[in-house]
Amino acid sequence: MAGTLKNISHQKNAYISTYGCQMNVNDTERMYSLLEMVNYAPAVSPDQAQLIIINSCSVREKPVHKVRSEVGRYYPLKQKNPHLKIGVAGCVAQQEKKKLLKEIPILDFVFGPDAIDDLPHIVSRLEKGEGKVVETRFTHSEPYHVQTLIRDPEVSAFVNIMKGCDNFCTFCVVPFTRGRERSRPLNHVCEDVQNLTERGVKEITLLGQNVNSYRSDCGADFGALLLALCEKTDVKRIRFTSPHPKDFNEDLIDIMQSKRDRVMDAIHLPAQSGNSYILERMNRGYTREEYIKKARMILDRMPGSVLSTDLIVGFPGETEEHFQDTLSLLEAVPFEMIYSFKYSPRPFTKAARFENQVSEKDKSDRLARLNQKHIQFAFSHSQGYKDQVLEVLVEKRDNKTGYLSGRSSQNKLVHFYGSRHLRGKTVSVKIQKTYPQVLYGELLA
Numbered sequence: 494m495a496g497t498l499k500n501i502s503h504q505k506n507a508y509i510s511t512y513g514c515q516m517n518v519n520d521t522e523r524m525y526s527l528l529e530m531v532n533y534a535p536a537v538s539p540d541q542a543q544l545i546i547i548n549s550c551s552v553r554e555k556p557v558h559k560v561r562s563e564v565g566r567y568y569p570l571k572q573k574n575p576h577l578k579i580g581v582a583g584c585v586a587q588q589e590k591k592k593l594l595k596e597i598p599i600l601d602f603v604f605g606p607d608a609i610d611d612l613p614h615i616v617s618r619l620e621k622g623e624g625k626v627v628e629t630r631f632t633h634s635e636p637y638h639v640q641t642l643i644r645d646p647e648v649s650a651f652v653n654i655m656k657g658c659d660n661f662c663t664f665c666v667v668p669f670t671r672g673r674e675r676s677r678p679l680n681h682v683c684e685d686v687q688n689l690t691e692r693g694v695k696e697i698t699l700l701g702q703n704v705n706s707y708r709s710d711c712g713a714d715f716g717a718l719l720l721a722l723c724e725k726t727d728v729k730r731i732r733f734t735s736p737h738p739k740d741f742n743e744d745l746i747d748i749m750q751s752k753r754d755r756v757m758d759a760i761h762l763p764a765q766s767g768n769s770y771i772l773e774r775m776n777r778g779y780t781r782e783e784y785i786k787k788a789r790m791i792l793d794r795m796p797g798s799v800l801s802t803d804l805i806v807g808f809p810g811e812t813e814e815h816f817q818d819t820l821s822l823l824e825a826v827p828f829e830m831i832y833s834f835k836y837s838p839r840p841f842t843k844a845a846r847f848e849n850q851v852s853e854k855d856k857s858d859r860l861a862r863l864n865q866k867h868i869q870f871a872f873s874h875s876q877g878y879k880d881q882v883l884e885v886l887v888e889k890r891d892n893k894t895g896y897l898s899g900r901s902s903q904n905k906l907v908h909f910y911g912s913r914h915l916r917g918k919t920v921s922v923k924i925q926k927t928y929p930q931v932l933y934g935e936l937l938a
């Protein structure tokens with residue numbers, strides 16, 4: 494008892510700011526859980542913290558600049574409290590390594606995605622005054638064992654099943670910042686998911702840079718993992734992100750169709766471009782025609798499933814004619830959602846050295862036209878939900894408005910009135926009003 498009181502009285506606070514993808518959001522939760530083990534509680538704002546970590550992302554533009562400008566805001570805090578420790582994690586840390594410490598002298602530590610589990614040790618070294626700490630090694634050969642750490646699980650949780658990527662798309666920095674592909678053993682993933690289910694989680698999203706190239710040490714592939722999760726765990730709903738189109742085959746779709754009551758029917762299938770020449774320069778491993786064929790195969794074999802995608806405009810060498818193929822991909826495949834980006838060169842990548850970089854003006858113009866075209870389709874796709882009855886997993890209730898919100902199997906955000914006791918339950922909702930991003934409906938008895 495005395496020990497507990499002593500620990501509480503010495504508790505410190507950590508603040509983590511998070512950029513980028515869901516993998517980083519998950520990593521931040523993991524860091525908070527690890528920090529709890531060394532007596533750090535989450536701080537509500539940086540000025541309440543004795544430890545600040547910027548969990549960075551290098552996928553989008555000017556990542557180092559973003560880190561520098563955030564650290565700049567902490568100068569007054571460091572002047573007030575010289576014991577404040579400030580560090581950078583994530584992909585920029587992995588990419589820049591100790592260079593970051595030289596360029597931004599008030600930083601105390603830098604650690605990459607493979608060193609997250611060393612965080613308690615890093616903090617202890619900092620507290621002992623061992624000087625600046627850099628932990629950015631990759632562990633290419635060690636098996637990937639990472640139990641999900643979540644302090645207070647919600648209705649839905651994310652579970653890493655693999656990390657890294659071997660695909661080397663010419664625009665992408667991930668293989669350089671997250672290393673080679675490594676998968677968690679199938680039985681570990683199942684135990685992890687069952688454990689979360691016993692703590693109240695109803696829906697899990699399997700996470701990886703390239704989930705459908707998952708390969709357990711026992712040889713099981715991604716389809717086998719989905720089957721095992723349905724057989725060995727009580728989790729109600731399974732989602733995953735992101736698969737690679739080249740690895741999406743008929744067997745996987747048939748497994749998903751056979752387990753439709755558990756495996757949700759929203760599939761994010763990143764196309765990146767609608768032009769075969771650009772896809773080849775991107776090293777994506779499929780042509781426009783192959784992509785369209787695969788998308789149609791999914792919609793045919795899983796009727797009612799919905800597709801979303803990622804698209805890049807202004808890739809080096811992309812002409813107006815190539816871009817027109819990306820625009821027309823929206824006519825060939827009924828995407829309910831697109832995530833569109835302007836190409837920006839990333840360090841170490843092949844495409845950064847390509848000639849014929851597209852001007853910023855053309856990139857902005859193409860992005861605007863792509864989004865404009867998607868909006869037209871998005872309205873008509875969303876209207877298709879009017880009067881439909883969707884099965885919605887209730888995630889939360891807004892106490893001010895009384896609205897419950899949750900996601901349908903198609904990953905649609907749905908709002909409707911109802912009791913807070915419905916949180917965690919799957920209920921039927923009749924859709925009355927539709928918008929591209931959100932649906933409103935009425936709870937059925």
Ligand code: SF4
Pocket residue numbers: 658659660661662665666667668702703737
């Ligand atoms: S598949 Fe391509 S875009 Fe996706 S993480 Fe791997 S290299 Fe990057």
